[in-house]
Amino acid sequence: MATPEADKSIDLRGTPCPLNWVKTKLRLEEMQPGQVLEVLVDGGEPARNVPRSVEAEGHRVLALNDGPGGVHIFIERK
Amino acid sequence: MEQVYFDHAATTPPRAEVIHAMLPYLADRWGNPSSLHATGVRALEGMERARERVAALLGAEPDEIVFTGSGTEADNHALIGVICALREKGDHIITSAVEHHAILHTATFLEECGLRVTRLPVDGRGLADPGEVRAAITDHTMLVSVMHANNEVGTIQPIAEIGAICRERGVLFHTDAVQTVGHVPTDVRAMHVDLLSLSAHKLHGPKGVGALYIRKGTRIRSYLHGGGQELGRRASTENVPGIVGLGEAARLAGGEMSWEAGHSAKLRDAIIEGVLERVPDVVVTGHPRQRLPNNASFCVPDAEGESILLGLDLEGFAVSSGSACTSGALEPSHVLLTMGIPRETARGSLRVSVGRDNTMEQVERFLEVLPRVVARIRDSSPAAHPALR
Numbered sequence: 001m002a003t004p005e006a007d008k009s010i011d012l013r014g015t016p017c018p019l020n021w022v023k024t025k026l027r028l029e030e031m032q033p034g035q036v037l038e039v040l041v042d043g044g045e046p047a048r049n050v051p052r053s054v055e056a057e058g059h060r061v062l063a064l065n066d067g068p069g070g071v072h073i074f075i076e077r078k
Numbered sequence: 079m080e081q082v083y084f085d086h087a088a089t090t091p092p093r094a095e096v097i098h099a100m101l102p103y104l105a106d107r108w109g110n111p112s113s114l115h116a117t118g119v120r121a122l123e124g125m126e127r128a129r130e131r132v133a134a135l136l137g138a139e140p141d142e143i144v145f146t147g148s149g150t151e152a153d154n155h156a157l158i159g160v161i162c163a164l165r166e167k168g169d170h171i172i173t174s175a176v177e178h179h180a181i182l183h184t185a186t187f188l189e190e191c192g193l194r195v196t197r198l199p200v201d202g203r204g205l206a207d208p209g210e211v212r213a214a215i216t217d218h219t220m221l222v223s224v225m226h227a228n229n230e231v232g233t234i235q236p237i238a239e240i241g242a243i244c245r246e247r248g249v250l251f252h253t254d255a256v257q258t259v260g261h262v263p264t265d266v267r268a269m270h271v272d273l274l275s276l277s278a279h280k281l282h283g284p285k286g287v288g289a290l291y292i293r294k295g296t297r298i299r300s301y302l303h304g305g306g307q308e309l310g311r312r313a314s315t316e317n318v319p320g321i322v323g324l325g326e327a328a329r330l331a332g333g334e335m336s337w338e339a340g341h342s343a344k345l346r347d348a349i350i351e352g353v354l355e356r357v358p359d360v361v362v363t364g365h366p367r368q369r370l371p372n373n374a375s376f377c378v379p380d381a382e383g384e385s386i387l388l389g390l391d392l393e394g395f396a397v398s399s400g401s402a403c404t405s406g407a408l409e410p411s412h413v414l415l416t417m418g419i420p421r422e423t424a425r426g427s428l429r430v431s432v433g434r435d436n437t438m439e440q441v442e443r444f445l446e447v448l449p450r451v452v453a454r455i456r457d458s459s460p461a462a463h464p465a466l467r
Binding site: 017018019021022023025026 | 114118119122123126127130140
């Protein structure tokens, strides 16, 4: 999957659910509609839960890139 | 009669915006922030937003902020938590003799537990000497704790200088910044602090909530034991409405601090100048320049501070004598005595601490009322009538 250009990024590895989603949400609140946030989370539960909550709030998950250090989620703010 | 509040060092009125921000968390966002479901997450959102705002005010990272139940708890957590974490390193802590009782009594408790405590003196203006901190540090020193500004006389300590010495010597440094956060800049990086305590109600937030800044990587144990709240650093379900209120107070302070400090300093200077002019023999306590913008403190010889306080209260002015915590106690303030002020003079201590809602008209009225109140007390005091002594 192509890597979208991110306007902002945060590293939430080691941050448990649902705190990682809440921190993602607070960052998205500061951004403009259409801007892209890159979130780096641990694999497993966080990589499944954060995108689910993002979409439930109406934002768009552009890409989910699995890397050696974690999973990069690219989110377009609604 | 209009009540004029000149006791902002004791507590500050909560801002309307703070109350407004808290209300949803007392009503429909009542969830437990540790719960994984949506009700919990709504509370968690408010709490984490507050954490970011407090962190921003201190120039810290959000994860470096631990919410507590008060400034006193934050102080206890800092001292006891570090001592428990560094037991193998030594048996010695350094503090100043003019700290708030939240530090002084905790230090005494630690002494009773077998620790050695050095209490540094201050000069006549209430200032600690960084050179004395350097000289007091030994290989067994675990922590230095010096307050940012004194709650009674308002003297602001050279915290950045002390912090730099501690960092150079590899000793942890804590500051009780309860009087300064939200009133003067408190950038934790610039101050070289590892730990910093604050209290919401001193910056127009609610009571029952404070915070401890813990620099990333600092070795410290929990103070309250139980659940895994605050990432395992402080057990107990968080006071979410209070924390949200603190967050809003921090956000407001960040934007308005410089205006508020300027406004308060004008009133403070007018009070100091006016009192010196109109009350015979009065002494200003604290540092002439390095002092809180809202603090005017005095000693009025031949008059009990408590009597002045009560006399002013009857005239509609709320002030303090010494610190609010010691009002009512017969002993003069430990701060004034450490500064070398004679016991008799220290009995006439008076603290006037202004805030954002005070006006110059209120100050002018105060300056008309105070000399009358003092004269009345002096006239009826045994000191004025040697035959009655």
